[in-house]
Amino acid sequence: MHPLVTIVLGSTVLTVAGIAFGGTFLLRVASGGVPTNDLQKTFFRAGHAHAGVLVTLGLLIAVLTHVVGASPGWSAAGAIAVLVAAILIPAGFFLSVLGPDPTRPGRMFAAVRLGAVSLTAGVLISGVAVLAAGIAAL
Template identity: 80%
Template sequence: MHPVLVIVLGATLLTVSGIAFGGTFLLRVANGGVPTNDLQKSFFRAGHAHAGVLVTLGLVVAVTTHVAGASPGWAAAGSIAVLTSAILIPAGFFLSVLGANPARPGRMMASVWLGAASLTVGVVISGVAVLAAGISAL
């Protein structure tokens, strides 16, 4: 596994504590401890869910590409692109509804779209790298 990817994966594992803390924030929102409107509640839930799922997907992609024997450079590129989406998408959901009683999402929604592009690029790179490794092993 590429050393840069190993460092990224270690840092990613540490972010899980932050995602867990985000869960406690959502509990406070659900219990009315944090004043929010319906848009904020929905976006906070979406941000938290995407963070957990995309971090898990990024770790699975990294392990899968490594186990399949994909090129370390391509495996790292694909995995890091997926993990980048795990930052951009949740950030877009959380930051686009900051403020007192927003009526609609703000400009940070662009981060969700950038994250979606990063996710797409990452899974395509990783999928092709795994396929190439499998075909070359025949």
């Protein structure tokens, strides 16, 4: 695995502490300690859930593509695209409902859509890279 990818993955593992802190924020929201409306509660939950799942998926894809011997360039591209989605999608959920009482998501919701494109590209690249490695190993 390329050292740069290893550094990205190590940094990603460290973000789990931030995701865990986000869980404590959600507990404060759920207990009424942080004043929020229903839209904010829903978007905060979605942002937190997507962060955890996509970070896990990005790490899994990086390890999987490395283990099967996929092309290092494609392997890195796929994993990094998924990890970019792990930033964009939660950021879009959280930042699009900031303010005292939003009634609908703001312009930052575009980050969710951009993250979805990055996620789709990342899993397609990774899936094809794993399939190609399997076929080449036959």
